[in-house]
Amino acid sequence: MPATDLVRELSRLLPAGHLLHDEESLGKYSHDDAEWAPFTAPLAVVLARSTAEVAAVVSYAADHGIHVVPRGAGTGLSGGANSVENCLIVSLELMTSILEIDTVEGLAVAQAGVINDDLRRAVAEHGLWYPPDPASSKISTIGGNAATNAGGICCVKYGVTRDYVRGMTVVLADGEIVHLGRRTAKGVTGYDLTSLLVGSEGTLGIITDVTVKLLPLAGREEQAIIGYFPTLRLAGDAVAAVTAEGIVPAALELIDSTCLRAVDDWMGLGLPEDVNVLLMAKIDEPGTTGADLASRLASIFHDAGGTNIEQATDPTEIERLFLARRMAYPSLERLGPVLTEDVCVPRHAVPEMLARIQASATEHDVVIANIAHAGDGNLHPLIIAPVGDDAAKARAKTAFDRIVDDCRDLGGTVTGEHGVGLLKLPGAAAELEPRVITMHQQIKNALDPHGILNPGKAFPAPEPAEELR
């Protein structure tokens, strides 16, 4: 169908202003933050305001064989929201209502477009806490967080988005609306379709609202402990020692020297000389328990060779100690387009994996900086290529593939929290057994038999021989 016909027909379904089809909008909505992944211009963009509107658009698209790519804030780093051939983008970013906060049950119901931080702020006013804290929490949506099963800094202790999603409203591939999950603390009625939808990247249904579990804010008292280390190996020893002592910190982040220098160059941190690696921990136990844990962490850092160890209990001071973490990504983006990796390895393999990443950087002559959720083995090598340097970009892509191979070699997974999207399709094909890939395709075919929703994302295509099963 010509795009003009499509726009005319969709205009009948949608109020004015809910449909965009100007060049600028088509460009703006054609990809998420994974610019390295392929994309094309969509046919049009729908700014949905309700579940009913999403359903109407999907129903129309299904009837006309048009693909639908759902999208939250477009902060994804794997290309999961990148536009594909013959597609409508359905953006949920204007569905920003918090529909309910139930303080007795400890749950909230939020439309898909609610910004993560807005949800946190709203529930905090009721003494409640929504833990999942992706680095994008200021700009990413709760629907996108659910569709990608977003992680974050506190998940080393508090888990990921899936651990907090109890239920959801979903628009299926033919436009029908279903309600999955429950409101109660526990429940085992039928298959856990809620958990299946979380992390399915919009390929099985479009999540229009989520019901999330909340924890009490009370009883937590944050403290920060940081220390600098001369080598990755010694920082790795410190991380291993934290685990060995049975301490589960609320955050345990690592920043390597490339990253530290980039932040220092921009922000003037006044870094100590001869330091290469920064470890940043938080604990949140209250009272003397917390004080005891904080001093044990400081001792562990010291005994592992850490220097310039600092502790803070004041929120402003904690923010200062974690400044390098917060500014790492923007500091690196100043150096050129960043290709973000997201491998997750067993915790014991963190130092070895970081060493291999450095070897890849040298071998392929690219700059790689490292931010790592060291406490759970989730590493974010950030590969930087100068703008316009196609040779460097090609070398960066080679290094990216090498990192994925090394992660698999060490028993890791190719994506810890960013999702498969498009960028990790080859990695997922290496990680998943052929029959498991076929199981994905079988479930996809069962719930979206015409392949309407976000085709080609989230899992690799089965080998032809496997498809015949």
Next chain:
Amino acid sequence: MPATDLVRELSRLLPAGHLLHDEESLGKYSHDDAEWAPFTAPLAVVLARSTAEVAAVVSYAADHGIHVVPRGAGTGLSGGANSVENCLIVSLELMTSILEIDTVEGLAVAQAGVINDDLRRAVAEHGLWYPPDPASSKISTIGGNAATNAGGICCVKYGVTRDYVRGMTVVLADGEIVHLGRRTAKGVTGYDLTSLLVGSEGTLGIITDVTVKLLPLAGREEQAIIGYFPTLRLAGDAVAAVTAEGIVPAALELIDSTCLRAVDDWMGLGLPEDVNVLLMAKIDEPGTTGADLASRLASIFHDAGGTNIEQATDPTEIERLFLARRMAYPSLERLGPVLTEDVCVPRHAVPEMLARIQASATEHDVVIANIAHAGDGNLHPLIIAPVGDDAAKARAKTAFDRIVDDCRDLGGTVTGEHGVGLLKLPGAAAELEPRVITMHQQIKNALDPHGILNPGKAFPAPEPAEELR
């Protein structure tokens, strides 16, 4: 095929002693602990010793159109392991090896037949803790726990089995073996098939081993606080006040007067007079934090009208305070066959639900005792009918259905932790939207197109009109 041919052919696949077909075994393995649910004798029973044996048997069954009902220890309470027409029982109870304990990553790999408590004991020797603690932990298997997503007492704070299962080995409906999930702390490669299999009651695959996350044992110091209340309403107020203060106890259990009297009659508890309801809480924060929380809980109990409040920090004393909880079920079984309910309601609805249950007991002239995981709204009304009294049994079944209706009316779910099995098929049909039931059937058809695995369990059949989609 005649059963004798089947036995002869299976005997070729299996070592001596792994196949049972005597009358007594066929009877013993024909049902789980849900004797009220229908069952029939199986064709034969396989005592599998390895994943390869399970695969060989399922492959044979698939080739010959024979159903396969997997089974752990048979402690289920919903009939999920009950034998169906034309079926082989595949018991995993002899697969009892703990294959690995990784203290750095904090995980264990256990074969499906490992008893829950045996896993706990083994990991405790390494300073680690496997939290999920169903009441059956002394006798139920980790594979059965995973297949039913078993809950327990500590899940009010620590979550259910699904929250701890990272990966698994599964035999699919055609006998092929797959490995799902991951070993790393985080991972989002593809759909969460592990979570889909957890709680699927053997209808999508047979779990032969599981990889579970462990927490450190260190840093926990258990304390118990109990109090008696004159009415359910006042006990309900105490539970609500605990939540309102932002306290998340490690256990918050309620036992009603019927249950208390049954335990007292048997065990001679020396119950105080004029008490009707017992609330039992545990907290596990260490040091002064724990001491403070314990005294706050005691104050809350007191302020809500609680009497005879006791606290304990010594393990033996804690066990004494929780004695009534542990002896509740066996005390009631002395009175006659027990039909165990498992509804879960929003926490605010606990007192109202308990009141309705008492009204049902009166109206239908049956004895109903209540054990409740009050902290998460998961109630276990235990309906007792004297042996041989068919009229009482019929009234009990009516009361059971009424409780399910009331739970739905209060926004609850028909099964909090026991699973749908056979007993909760009507309840699940009421709870799940028709299209959601169809989604279940579509996924079942996708992964088990010939309906080999545990047919008719876990979710209700779609309405005929829905099946045509």
